[in-house]
Amino acid sequence: MRTRTVTIYNGLRIRVPEHIQRIDTHSTHGWQMRYGTPTLFFSDGQGQGNGPRPALKRAIDALRQRIADLPAPTGLQRGLSPNKQNDLPVGISGPILRHRPGRSVPECHFSVNLPRFGAKPLRRSVYIANQNTYTPERYQAALDSAIKMRREAEEKYQSDATTAKRSAAAKL
Template identity: 50%
Template structure:
């Protein structure tokens, strides 16, 4: 997890983890947790004397959220504006391919399978050849492509959540030492 050092106007120093922001305006002084929603922990003072207690509360809230909630992921949930088909994100096609040697043309759907911490993988789901292509076979291939994409998204979210929770435990150790 990333950290930054922050010095308040009072001179007090903090090692602030990613997911916590300092809010200092004319009307508000406190720490805001930004992880699957926001919550402000006020200093309840204009001179910054309550900053340490508010920071500790914000850190505990961040840890609670990391332990209880899935990690926020940036996978695309809706098709791009320029996409001309009605297929969901991560699925393209039908793509026509010609087999070498035989010249037989087949149709496939291309599915992008995201992997956390690694490059995405692409796979193809066969629809049929010129002789066997039908709307029913296309719908079956689309259902299979949707299953593959959904499973990859679940695995991506699980891996991201596990990584975030490991980072949260490391954060706890770093903040204890600071």
């Protein structure tokens, strides 16, 4: 898990994992754990042992627990973009009409963006039909296939991201 060095109000420098922020104001000092909801605050002046390091230890323990219980945040887009000009689901474009060399009629397909954790996303085509064989049933069958491909890729991405996050948390 990524860490950074934080200098707190008294000049002490402490290495802190991501998802934990330092809060130093005139009225409070402590660590805020921001992973899932609700966020949790661990004050320097409360709990077993006082001070920034024991409070950070409590925040890291809570972070480990949340990571073990919750799926990892992925950043994958879930909702439709307001700029999208059709009602197709996220990650699916089309139908795209393409005239291939050597063919007498154009073909129609969907383009599907398949996210992969830790790698570039793949772009796959789902064939609908050519100009002569196009029907609403074939369109719907191809759309269902594209949606299934995208959903499976998102589930694998989520699983891989959660596994990686839990592995990194074990090293804290």
